[in-house]
Amino acid sequence: METQLVLEKWPGVISAVSIGALKDEGGSRSSVVKIGGQTTMPLLFKDGNIPHKPKIAFEIWDIAPLDFDEELTSAYGKAINDPFTWAEICVKDYKAELLCLKMQGTHPDFGDKTPQEAAKFVSTLLNRFKTPLIIIGSGDDAKDNLIMPACSEAAKGERCLIGCAVQENYKTLVASALADGHNIIAESPIDINIAKQLNILISDMGFNLERIVVNPTIGALGYGLEYAYSIMERARLAALSGDKTLASPFICFVGQEAWRTKEAKANPQQGIMWETLTAASLIQSGADLLVMRHPKAVEKVKNHIETLFKK
Amino acid sequence: MFIIGELINGMYSNIAFALKEHDKKIVQACALEQISNGADALDLSCGPASKNPLVDLPWLVETVQEVTDKPLCLDSSKPKVIEEGLKAARNKTIINSTTADIEKLEILIPLAKKYKSKLIGITISAQGIPQNKDQRLELAAIILTHASESGFSIQDLFLDPIVMPVNVAQGQIKDILDAIHEFKMITNPSPKTIIGLSNVSQGAKSRSLINRTFLTMAVASGLDSAILDPNDKELIDILITAELILNKNIYCDSYLEAYRKK
DSSP states (O other), X not given: OOOOOOOOOOSOOOOEEEEXXXXXXXXXXXXOEEEEOOSSSTTOTTTSOOOSOOEEEEEEESSOOSSOOHHHHHHHGGGGGSHHHHHHIIIIIXXXXXXXXXXXXXXXXXXXXXXXXXXXHHHHHHHHOOSOEXXXXXXXXXHHHHHHHHHHHHTTTXXXXXXXXXXXXXXXXXXXXXXXXXXXXXXXXXOHHHHHHHHHHXXXXXXXXXXXXXXXXXXOTTTTHHHHHXXXXXXXXXXXXXXXXXXXXXXXXXXXXXXXXHHHHHOHHHXXXXXXXXXXXXXXXXXXXXXXXXXXXXXXXXXHHXXXXXX | OEEXXXXXXXXXXXXXXXXXXXXXXXXXXXXXXXXXTTOSEEEEEOOTTOSOHHHHHHHHHHHHHTTOOSOEEEXXXXXXXXXXXXXXXXXXXXXXXXXXXXXXXXXXXXXXXXXXOEEEEESOBTTBOOOSHHHHHHHHHHHHHHHHHTTOOGGGEEEEOOOOOTTTOGGGHHHHHHHHHHHHHHSSSOOEEEEEGGGGGTTOSXXXXXXXXXXXXXXXXXXXXXXEOXXXXXXXXXXXXXXXXXXXXXXXXXXXXXXXXX
């Protein structure tokens, strides 16, 4: 007798988030990237609807990278020293669907750019490339509170994804995203209780829960990836059972974590594989958006996604 | 927890007045307030004040569904009154209720099937109120068997162990809690369980405290649904907290607010 598969039907749905606004939506992007909207656990196509594949964003910075592994910098060549050329390679050569701009140069220790300089950089990037954009601060809370409102305003109407809001520092970013029509990243330190609490705090400011993307914080392969997996799985199960405060798509900063490991730095091929396998594992955990660094790893993961989604 | 608001009932003076004067606003305001406080469905009962429940229950149904699409729990001991309510309903419905008497089951189960309604079965019969857990289980088995043989989905059936006032039948309360737990084990898939909460404190002095404590214990026994006063905010807070402790919802510092955002 043929084994009958047990199919699970869930009452909940993950929020569908659109990144990028076209001209007729008040923006100037050439496309819109959509994530989320699923009614089932990852890749269980028969149990429910999975309207959007996981998407990949290329990570770029507003300055030349500081601590990138040689293999990473050599993948882009000397171009990486100029942020706009770096972005151009991602968009033109590697057909990036989405760029994730990290404003590292605004950090007090790495250039300390002013809000005006940061805003000008964002404007120029948006003018030169019509790809939808994620913008994240340097991680220095005090400085981010100065530069992120300026960056947000410079991108007003482009429906970017901006971040990262954290439990101790979210109000300024939420106010900017509200005023300028962006989506927001809510970051919690591998902690489902804080992830849920932060989503509530953000929504209490009048921000629509359905425009939040959660950064659950991940560890790379071999560095606590399984903790991220279990948090993501638990949040997804709760969301699909009807908990709207946890029904956000996930963004995972794969490149940043994978290339920190000594294994990735040990030899060039291993670094690419480490980033690829970290991404592939996170897709199984429910990642909707992967921020990646190495073009070859991106290519492998893209192919992997196509294979997974082949009907 | 599936919360059924109990306040649209002709035994309350405002609803009795609304029924007499056919004042829709009173009933609709009562419906909306209960929903905003967390009711997932609304119990509709004409109560003893109604001279003509065959007209009054459909009127309540029509009045309430003008302002909400939440399920309606049609509360009457008379099958004919329930059928008039079912005819008027566009919203989903729950029949409240059948007893374990064959003559009632033979009318109400086909009625529930015909109108695609859920059904509450109270473990009581013409012989009287059960005196212990085993009698409740026997009556539950009769209802379940009958439903199952009639092709009625067990998941659409709510079993009510019939809650007795603590000042009348103190010795039975633990049996009632045990019955809630054991109802779930009679069949697979299991029926849902339900109680009319306020009965437990009928005639007692500290009604609110007794209701809250009993609800917590019933939730811990596996209760799925209750007919209660959703406007009692502390009662609902306690319910949310009990479910949190049972790991039914994920904790966060604002878990009460999180539950209400659901």
